[in-house]
Amino acid sequence: MSQATERTIDRSQMQVSDEVAIQITGMNKWYGTFHVLRDIDLTVQRGERIVICGPSGSGKSTLIRCINALEEHQQGQIVVDGTLLSSDLKNIDKVRSEVGMVFQHFNLFPHLSILENCTLAPIWVRKTPKKEAEEIAMHYLTKVKIPEQALKYPGQLSGGQQQRVAIARSLCMQPRIMLFDEPTSALDPEMIKEVLDTMIELAEEGMTMLCVTHEMGFAQAVANRVIFMDDGQIVEQNEPKEFFKNPKSDRTKLFLSQILGH
Amino acid sequence: MADLSYVRTQMVPQQDPPITETGAIKWARENLFSGVTNSVLTLLALYFLYQVLHEVIPWLFFSTWNANSLAECREIAEGGCWAVIRERWPQLVFGFYPSEYYWRPVLTFVLMLVALAPVLFNGLPRRMVWFSALFPFLAFWLLWGGSLWLPVAVIAGFALAAMSVIYLPALTGTLLATIVAFIAPVLWWLFLAAPVASILQAILPLAIEPIESAKFGGFMLSVTIGITGISLSLPIGILLALGRQSNLIAVKAICVGFIEFIRGVPLITLLFVASTLLNYFLPPGTTFDIILRVMIMVTLFSSAYMAEVIRGGLSALPKGQYEAADALGLDYWKSMRLIIMPQALKITIPSIVSLFIGLFKDTTLVSIIGLLDPIGLSNAIRADQDWNGIVWELYGFIALMFWIFCFSMSRYSMYLERKLQTGHR
Ligand SMILES: Nc1ncnc2c1ncn2[C@@H]1O[C@H](COP(=O)(O)OP(=O)(O)O)[C@@H](O)[C@H]1O
Ligand SMILES: [Mg+2]
Numbered sequence: 001m002s003q004a005t006e007r008t009i010d011r012s013q014m015q016v017s018d019e020v021a022i023q024i025t026g027m028n029k030w031y032g033t034f035h036v037l038r039d040i041d042l043t044v045q046r047g048e049r050i051v052i053c054g055p056s057g058s059g060k061s062t063l064i065r066c067i068n069a070l071e072e073h074q075q076g077q078i079v080v081d082g083t084l085l086s087s088d089l090k091n092i093d094k095v096r097s098e099v100g101m102v103f104q105h106f107n108l109f110p111h112l113s114i115l116e117n118c119t120l121a122p123i124w125v126r127k128t129p130k131k132e133a134e135e136i137a138m139h140y141l142t143k144v145k146i147p148e149q150a151l152k153y154p155g156q157l158s159g160g161q162q163q164r165v166a167i168a169r170s171l172c173m174q175p176r177i178m179l180f181d182e183p184t185s186a187l188d189p190e191m192i193k194e195v196l197d198t199m200i201e202l203a204e205e206g207m208t209m210l211c212v213t214h215e216m217g218f219a220q221a222v223a224n225r226v227i228f229m230d231d232g233q234i235v236e237q238n239e240p241k242e243f244f245k246n247p248k249s250d251r252t253k254l255f256l257s258q259i260l261g262h
Numbered sequence: 263m264a265d266l267s268y269v270r271t272q273m274v275p276q277q278d279p280p281i282t283e284t285g286a287i288k289w290a291r292e293n294l295f296s297g298v299t300n301s302v303l304t305l306l307a308l309y310f311l312y313q314v315l316h317e318v319i320p321w322l323f324f325s326t327w328n329a330n331s332l333a334e335c336r337e338i339a340e341g342g343c344w345a346v347i348r349e350r351w352p353q354l355v356f357g358f359y360p361s362e363y364y365w366r367p368v369l370t371f372v373l374m375l376v377a378l379a380p381v382l383f384n385g386l387p388r389r390m391v392w393f394s395a396l397f398p399f400l401a402f403w404l405l406w407g408g409s410l411w412l413p414v415a416v417i418a419g420f421a422l423a424a425m426s427v428i429y430l431p432a433l434t435g436t437l438l439a440t441i442v443a444f445i446a447p448v449l450w451w452l453f454l455a456a457p458v459a460s461i462l463q464a465i466l467p468l469a470i471e472p473i474e475s476a477k478f479g480g481f482m483l484s485v486t487i488g489i490t491g492i493s494l495s496l497p498i499g500i501l502l503a504l505g506r507q508s509n510l511i512a513v514k515a516i517c518v519g520f521i522e523f524i525r526g527v528p529l530i531t532l533l534f535v536a537s538t539l540l541n542y543f544l545p546p547g548t549t550f551d552i553i554l555r556v557m558i559m560v561t562l563f564s565s566a567y568m569a570e571v572i573r574g575g576l577s578a579l580p581k582g583q584y585e586a587a588d589a590l591g592l593d594y595w596k597s598m599r600l601i602i603m604p605q606a607l608k609i610t611i612p613s614i615v616s617l618f619i620g621l622f623k624d625t626t627l628v629s630i631i632g633l634l635d636p637i638g639l640s641n642a643i644r645a646d647q648d649w650n651g652i653v654w655e656l657y658g659f660i661a662l663m664f665w666i667f668c669f670s671m672s673r674y675s676m677y678l679e680r681k682l683q684t685g686h687r
Contacts, residue, residue, distance in 0.1 A: 070585055089593075097591035107586035111604050111682070120600060121590035173590065 007197075011219055013206040016224060019046040020079075021177055021208045022067060027076030029062060036062050038232045040076070046176075049209045051219040051240070054229035055255060060212040063229070064179045067210070081176060097125055099260045100170030104182040106162045108154035114141070114165050115150040118172045124171065134170070140168040144198050160191025164198050171202075178202065180211040214259055218245065228252045329646035346649050347659050350639075354660075357634050359481015363471065367482050370404045373397060374489065382674065394583075398493075407472040411462040413456040421449035459549065473552045479634030481663060487553070488622040488667075491560040495621065496614070498561065499568025504598060506573055517569070524566035529624055532559040537631035556628055559621075564621045571613045575606030608682050615675035619668045626664075636660045 003171045022044040029037040036059050044050060044117045065071040066078060069085050069092045077087040080095045080199040109117050118137035122128040126135070128131050146157075146166035154162055163183055170178060180199065184192040196218050203209060213219070219226050219240050226243040228251070236243070236252045247253045278561035282288060294304045298325050320680035324341030327348050337345035347354070377397035399413035423443045430439035463469065478486070505517035524532075536555040579602060587597035607614070635658055640656050649656075 067591055070588060093591055093593060096589060099589075101586075101589040103582060103586065103589075105580075107580075107582035109583065109586070109601055109605075109609060121592060124596050124600060125591045169590070178451055 007200075009200060010204045013204055014049070014222070014224070017046045017204045020044070021046045021048070021081060022210075023077070023079040024067075025077045027066065027073050029066060029071065029073045036232050037066070037073070040215065040234060042227075044177075044208065044210065046208050047227060049207075049223045050211070050225045050227060051223040052210065052212045052227045052229060053214055053216075053219070053255070053259070054235075058229045059232040060229050061181050062232075064101075064181055064210055065211060065242075067177075067179060068096050068101055069214070070101075079152060092129070093125075094181050094244035097121075097173055098176050100173060100178045102163070102166050102170055102180045102183045104185050106154070106159075106166045106186075108162055108166055108169070109218050110154050113151055113153055114146075114157070116167045117165060121169070121173050136174075137168070140171045141165070143171070144168045145194075158191060159187045160194045163187065163191075163195045167195075167198055167202075176194060177208045177210070180209065180213065182212050182214075184213065184215060195218065213254050216244065218262065228255065230255070287573055295440040332650065332652050342655050343652060344655055344659075346643065346652050346655055350643055350649075353480060353643075354636055354639060355480045356482050357639065358477045358479065359473060359479070359482065363473065366404045366407070366470075366473075369585065371485070373404075398490075403470075405473070405478075406475070407470045409459060409463040410468040411459040411469075412436070412456070414462070416451065418458075419450045419455060421446045422450055442584065474552050478553060479639060483553070483628070483633060483635045484622070484625045484664075485667075487557055487560055487625045487628065489622050490557045491564055491625075492618050493559045495564040495568045495617075498565035499572055500603065502565060502569035503572035503576060506569065507576060521566045521569050524563055525570070530627055530630060531562050532563055533627060533631050535559070552633070556631075556633065560625065564617060567617055568614065571610050571617060574607060574613070575608075575610035576602065578609055579605055608679075611675050611679050611682075615671055619671055622667060622671070623670045625663060636663070 020043060022042070024040050024042040027037060027040040028035070044215060052063065054060050061215065062071055066073050067153075068083075072087075073085075081098050081099075083091050083095050085091060085095060087236065108114075109120070115134060115137055118141065119128075119133040122133040122136060123130055126133075137148055138150065142148055143169055145160060146161055146164055146168075149157060149161060154165065154186055157165065167183075183199070184195050187195060192215070196215060199209070199211070200219065200222055211218070211223075223240050226240050227238055228243070228247075228249075230251045236247065236249045238248075244253075244256065247256055278284075282291065286593055295301045321341045324339050325344055326335055326339040326341070327344045329335040329338055329343065329463065330349070331412040332343055332346070335345055352361065352364070356367060359367060374397065376390075379395040380386045380388070381394055394494070396417075399417055403410055403413045408569055410598065426443035426446055432437075432444055458583070502517050502521060505513045506521065508514045508517070533556060535557040537552060540550065583605065584597065585602055587601040626635055626637045628635050629641070632638070638662065640660060643656060644652060
């Protein structure tokens with residue numbers, strides 16, 4: 001399960017600053033009568049790389065989707081980059097353009113070419129001139145190592161390539177925070193590595209990242225904090241070494257024994 | 263134990279396939295006589311085809327174009343009598359439009375092709391779209407005539423709306439600006455447009471001979487109603503479909519109510535409402551053009567169907583598309599315009615074009631409320647004692663004309679599907 005990364009990781013840029021990137025206090029969310037997130041308190045400093053894990057249905061996706069207001073929360077506060085998320089659409093748009101999101105199923109736009117996928121938001125949201133937007137897009141496509149696919153359509157690419165395009169598409173908005181919701185879960189094993197490598201590079205550049213993933217190798221390599229969720233609550237969090245070696249809660253132990261496959 | 267090892271000593275060169283596997287023989291064997299059922303059906307079809315052609319070919323072959331009445335036709339030739347088409351051609355095309363002004367509908371038709379080109383095909387200069395946007399007003403003026411200032415005043419209403427959208431938000435906020443953008447032009451059209459147009463006309467007369475709606479007829483009428491209905495029902499249908507999905511209860515209720523009401527009523531009923539009932543609701547003395555009323559009804563009718571077709575396309579899109587658009591910070595209208603609609607429309611092209619074709623053919627229903635479209639005219643022609651009793655030639659010709667229009671639409675939709683297909687899954 002754990003995809004060990006062979007390359008040595010450059011930690012020089014991976015500085016956690018004192019500045020707060022995301023502050024969640026006393027947050028609760030219900031789907032109808034179902035209490036899906038309960039009393040979430042979480043502070044993310046700028047530069048942190050956080051891995052969130054937990055059993056299926058524990059509310060991991062819901063939590064990170066609340067951070068860019070894809071889901072509404074009913075109680076508590078979420079402050080992203082100093083902006084309080086409320087029903088005010090202006091704030092929501094502001095947060096969304098600051099926060100990049102990568103989905104499990106890529107969600108590329110199939111009717112647009114790779115390049116158009118990447119330039120769309122900069123052109124229409126940031127009002128970047130087309131030419132400049134294309135330069136930025138090519139820069140990030142080169143970074144995720146698929147500049148030569150720029151004129152193809154998503155349907156012509158492999159899963160791993162599509163996911164890297166999705167990452168590049170988010171980066172084109174030059175976000176300060178990146179959210180990943182199981183970015184490798186829909187991929188064949190041989191493609192997982194190329195996506196993880198891209199994510200590791202991002203971490204090396206100091207991006208603030210929240211990743212829902214079960215890639216424990218990735219967690220050990222780059223995360224500075226692992227959060228374990230169950231039943232809509234944060235059950236345990238710790239730095240990766242301690243988390244894997246000395247899990248405190250029984251739920252965590254059970255989960256780790258299942259996921260590490262013994 | 264058999265020996266499992268084998269080594270080929272001589273390679274086989276490429277050979278021609280057997281004669282029964284190539285060309286026409288192969289094709290016939292595979293497609294026409296591939297089994298007992300297929301062979302029997304082929305033979306039956308051939309027999310049927312023979313019977314039909316046996317009747318039709320002589321009828322076409324021994325037909326005549328030169329006669330002044332059906333009786334004369336029958337004396338000259340035993341086949342079809344196309345003379346009726348030759349004699350009534352201008353009427354079938356233009357209705358009772360004055361013949362010295364035929365150039366106006368003809369020019370309108372040519373300009374329509376120019377206006378359609380940048381909409382239907384890309385690769386043309388984008389600036390041509392401005393002409394397409396102006397065309398409806400130009401067409402209205404050319405066909406009905408009168409003062410040029412009237413369409414100009416109508417355009418001014420749209421300009422008013424555009425200006426409210428562009429300049430007002432900075433002063434009043436988006437919501438108020440949107441409301442003003444809807445209300446200001448309506449007030450303008452209702453109360454100011456006509457007086458302003460007549461004042462301008464008095465200052466600088468720019469007018470051509472007005473032609474009243476009663477003179478309109480033939481294919482010109484069908485095309486005018488059909489094209490108007492087609493080009494308006496798509497945008498209205500899109501708005502209704504979006505409204506039906508809206509979170510705003512009031513908007514949703516209005517859209518659902520409208521769609522379900524219109525779909526529950528036959529088009530004929532709506533046309534009767536347009537031709538008679540509407541007069542009771544309008545203030546006495548107002549003349550509200552009958553063709554305009556019919557156009558509105560046809561448009562509303564097909565908009566409701568269009569909305570449902572598009573809603574089907576919308577619900578076929580995975581939720582992830584909406585989420586990705588939201589996550590990138592696109593607002594509602596931008597994500598609809600750039601992400602959702604292009605995909606929803608693409609998958610519904612075949613149904614949309616079917617609706618267009620249906621709408622175009624349904625324009626013949628206006629003959630029932632007394633408008634002289636080709637069908638209405640054909641009744642008049644057959645009542646004429648010269649042509650009393652003619653059926654096949656007249657209806658065959660009308661059918662052929664409709665078929666040409668509808669077939670072009672169908673081919674265009676296939677072209678569009680293929681074009682949008684490139685490079686996709
Ligand atoms: N739109 C929704 N409506 C109702 N329940 C939902 C919805 N989305 C998720 N849930 C429920 O919320 C819980 C948490 O879901 P999710 O955050 O997707 O879990 P995870 O990502 O940890 O697997 C699950 O029990 C799921 O069934
Ligand atoms: Mg999930």
